[in-house]
Amino acid sequence: MSEIAGRVLKSTGSWYTVQPGSGPVVMCRLPGRFRMDVKEETNPIAVGDRVDFVVQEDGSGQIVTIGERRNTVVRQATHGRRGSQVLAANVDLAVCVVSVAKPVYKTGFVDRFLVTCDANQVPPLIFVNKYDLARPEDRERLEELTELYAGLGYDWMVGSALDPTTLAALNQRIGDGIVMFMGPSGTGKSSLLNALAPGLRRETAEVSRFSNKGMHTTTYAELLPLPNGGYVADTPGIREFGLVDIDAPGLSNFFPEMRHLREKCRYYNCTHVHEPDCAVMAAYEAGEVHPERYMNYLQILESVR
Numbered sequence: 231m232s233e234i235a236g237r238v239l240k241s242t243g244s245w246y247t248v249q250p251g252s253g254p255v256v257m258c259r260l261p262g263r264f265r266m267d268v269k270e271e272t273n274p275i276a277v278g279d280r281v282d283f284v285v286q287e288d289g290s291g292q293i294v295t296i297g298e299r300r301n302t303v304v305r306q307a308t309h310g311r312r313g314s315q316v317l318a319a320n321v322d323l324a325v326c327v328v329s330v331a332k333p334v335y336k337t338g339f340v341d342r343f344l345v346t347c348d349a350n351q352v353p354p355l356i357f358v359n360k361y362d363l364a365r366p367e368d369r370e371r372l373e374e375l376t377e378l379y380a381g382l383g384y385d386w387m388v389g390s391a392l393d394p395t396t397l398a399a400l401n402q403r404i405g406d407g408i409v410m411f412m413g414p415s416g417t418g419k420s421s422l423l424n425a426l427a428p429g430l431r432r433e434t435a436e437v438s439r440f441s442n443k444g445m446h447t448t449t450y451a452e453l454l455p456l457p458n459g460g461y462v463a464d465t466p467g468i469r470e471f472g473l474v475d476i477d478a479p480g481l482s483n484f485f486p487e488m489r490h491l492r493e494k495c496r497y498y499n500c501t502h503v504h505e506p507d508c509a510v511m512a513a514y515e516a517g518e519v520h521p522e523r524y525m526n527y528l529q530i531l532e533s534v535r
């Protein structure tokens with residue numbers, strides 16, 4: 231039997247919808263032995279996974295290999311459940327959707343997102359939505375922030391889900407990759423999703439989450455096709471992914487403006503808060519590390535301790 235390579239678009243727990251290189255999707259099952267290998271994660275296969283399968287007599291597929299993952303977006307299990315849940319694998323772009331107003335963005339959220347993306351090897355894009363609502367003073371501050379974040383090497387976009395120019399730019403940035411939208415509620419994720427992939431007509435995350443309320447089935451993501459050959463991972467209700475495996479002294483590795491200063495600190499495990507001869511604090515005092523970034527660093531540090 232010949233093996234066919236494909237990508238997992240959807241998982242319902244026992245069946246996986248797999249898209250081969252060409253042709254229609256195949257519903258596949260996973261032999262039980264794969265589940266034994268999984269220790270910390272609750273699901274052995276996530277959307278975005280590359281798999282090989284063989285076609286059975288009844289036309290269904292049996293998965294024989296799970297490809298190595300380039301990255302994962304993980305949600306820590308809640309409510310006393312064991313392990314973490316992989317929401318999606320092999321994500322090409324994680325978009326942090328924040329908005330100019332209603333609700334107004336916080337750079338603390340943005341910085342946390344950038345750290346977790348970096349720690350999980352997921353390429354990030356910050357998208358500041360609802361630019362149409364910006365007042366002159368908002369525009370000024372956004373210009374300053376755009377300069378700050380672009381200067382640090384981050385992918386940073388400002389626009390509106392209602393603006394075709396913004397949508398075209400986003401579509402181009404996504405290309406044929408797997409994109410995932412995250413961010414606080416009300417910032418425009420569903421609007422963007424619907425505008426980028428018209429015809430999919432997804433309900434809002436809030437509604438999907440409600441309809442799953444009280445059920446013990448886990449809500450897995452689903453990959454929805456985009457017009458340019460890419461996919462958007464529809465992940466009901468995800469704001470951000472958890473800060474995993476970052477220790478306090480390692481945190482500054484995820485701040486590009488601090489990373490190169492670390493070796494100049496007196497202590498190798500300096501956390502840049504109170505230690506003597508700290509190069510990061512010296513840079514902050516000299517105005518070379520933006521005060522807001524340093525404050526956000528301190529806040530994230532608190533949460534990883």
Ligand SMILES: Nc1nc2c(ncn2[C@@H]2O[C@H](COP(=O)(O)OP(=O)(O)O)[C@@H](O)[C@H]2O)c(=O)[nH]1
Nearest residue numbers: 359360362390391392415416417418419420421
């Ligand atoms: N003015 C303006 N409103 C927007 C924009 N994008 C989304 N909205 C509105 O913001 C509200 C929340 O959007 P929604 O997509 O449901 O946010 P989600 O919670 O992130 O999925 C809705 O009323 C949208 O119509 C935008 O670019 N400009």
Ligand SMILES: [Mg+2]
Nearest residue numbers: 420434435436
């Ligand atoms: Mg929504």
Ligand SMILES: [Zn+2]
Nearest residue numbers: 495500502508
């Ligand atoms: Zn230091």
